[in-house]
Amino acid sequence: MYSDLYTHSRFNPLKLLTTIAIVIVAGLGMFLFTQDSTPTRASKKALLDHQIVNMSPKQFGVFWQVDEADEGWILYGKNPKNLDSIAFDERDSGGEKEKRVYHFALLRNLDPSSTYYYKIISNNEVVQSENTDIFNAQTLEESDQATSLSPMYGSAMYSNNDPAVQVLSMLLIGNAHPIISVSGSTGEWLIPLQYIVDINSRKTVPVRENDPIIIQIFNDTQRSMVRSTFERSRPLPESIILGNNYSFIADSNVLSAQDSNPSLKESSQTQVEIRYPKQDAVVPGVAPIIKGYGIPREYVNIHIDSKPEFSARARVDENGEWDIPVKTKILPGTYTLTATTKGKNGKTVQLSRRFTLIKSGEQVLGESNEATPSGTLTPSVNPSGILSPTPELSITVIVTTSTPIPPPPVSGLNIVPYIFAGVGFVVLGFGVLLLL
Known part of the structure; x- marks a missing residue:
């Protein structure tokens, strides 16, 4: 009887089948897990805004807006055919994704002066824009010097x-x-x-x-x-x-569409001036309002150093005012407007204004009150902000400086280790099998 314990075969079919089943389930589970990170189905979501942000030698960010709230993230890599890393929305943590309209993801620990390709994922589907579903951006060169500006x-x-x-x-x-x-x-x-x-x-x-x-x-x-x-x-x-x-x-x-004070509408028939845009103005939109004063019946030539360049000509009316409608879209950027006309004494007068065009708040961020x-604030020791259209309302602010708390970093997720982990499960399963 005791001899059976030594002579009985250790082979057990039930254990063999159990081991094989465990290996198959583990391998299939890892396969499905990694497949979830590499979707191929096209999304029906419309990409309303898409910008490269936070550019540096070792990272850049992607900001995008979709037409409906979704769970969004970025799939990226150096090879457009092998996007093996993931960057989640900076506000998603612990693997929990939240549905949003605006998304912001940072691609960290990148190589300087390198091109990276990425796809925008919406609810596990690939977002397309302008007939493509893959985008790219290049990091800065390592030699690019950072500024010394405080945050x-x-x-x-x-x-x-x-x-x-x-x-x-x-x-x-x-x-x-x-x-x-x-x-x-x-x-x-x-x-x-x-x-x-x-x-x-x-x-x-x-x-x-x-x-x-x-x-x-x-x-x-x-x-x-x-x-x-x-x-x-x-x-x-x-x-x-x-x-x-x-x-x-x-x-x-x-820039405002109309003068904020009716008294500003007084025009002088001997004055040559650019009313709008103001010097160093920040102008939302793609078409600045260009107005000014001049000598009645004289011509004013306008030039903006945009690409393509904008040039126009207007005649000063009987009240000494002129304006030039801008029907061509001008890309966001900082430009110089030059106006050339004749003054009261008949001599040529040239004026210039430096202004900056930005995307309008409505185009970037949706509806809101302008x-x-x-x-506008007036200079004071404690600057005040006006929170309503009532000119008389002002708020005196006692400035208290507290230490700002930056958001915690979230690194990109590489899916390659999961593939190796799946292979490891297979090897482990065969090892257990050999021990039976």
């Missing part, structure tokens, strides 16, 4: 004083790549300024402390447009209440 920061809250958590803050500077950050648990946000890069030339954009900027702070349902300068944004003079627009520029240079002339 911008501030805080955002809702109208009930709750902190605006996980809202996007987008910095717009002329024709440079936008820079985006995500607010933390206290509503605080921080925008680094190491690399301000021109979209076309890929060169660093020189900036001055008093240059006008636009900061868009928004989520899927609310947004705020903040007009400021570099020096007045460290931090912003006050917390931003989401849904309100602010201007922290002493002399508001943002900032009004009453949003």
Whole structure:
């Protein structure tokens, strides 16, 4: 009887079948898991906006907007036929994806001066735009020097004083790549300024402390447009209440369709002047309003150094006013407008204005109330923001600077290790089989 324990065969068909089943299930599970990260089916979602942001030698970001809220992420790699890494929306954590209209993903730990290809994934389907479903961007060269500018920061809250958590803050500077950050648990946000890069030339954009900027702070349902300068944004003079627009520029240079003060409509028949755009104006849209004063019945020649260049001619009316409609779309960027005419003494007069065109808030972020002339601040020790169209209303702000909390980093996810893990399961299964 005891001899049977030694002479009995150790082979057990049930154990063999069980081991094979475990290997098959494990391998199939890993296969399905990795297949979930590489969708091929085309999405019906419309891509309303798509921009490269946060450009640097070792990373860049992708910002995009779809027509309906979805779960979105980025699939990327150096080889367009082998996109083996994943970057999730910066606000998604722990593998949990949230449906949103606006998405922002950072592609980190990249090689300098390298081209990366990526696909935008919506609900596990590939988003197409302009007859393609794959896009690319190139990182900056390692030799590109970072600026020494201090970061911008501030805080955002809702109208009930709750902190605006996980809202996007987008910095717009002329024709440079936008820079985006995500607010933390206290509503605080921080925008680094190491690399301000021109979209076309890929060169660093020189900036001055008093240059006008636009900061868009928004989520899927609310947004705020903040007009400021570099020096007045460290931090912003006050917390931003989401849904309100602010201007922290002493002399508001943002173009309005009409004069804010009827007295400004007084024209002088001996005055030669460009009324709009103002010097260093920040103009939302693609067609600035161009108006001015001149000598009645004289001609005014206008030139803008855009690409393609814009030129036009107008005649000054009997009231000494002239205007030129812009029917051609001008791309976002910083330009110089030159007006040439004759003065009272018959001599040629040449005037110029430097202005910046940006995407309008409606095109980028949806419907919202526009900032009004009453949003302009007057210089004071404690700058104040005007939150309603009533000119008499002003708010005195006591500025308290708190340490901004940047959002935690989220690294891209490489799916290659999962493939190796699946192979490992297979090897492990055969090892168990050999031990039977």
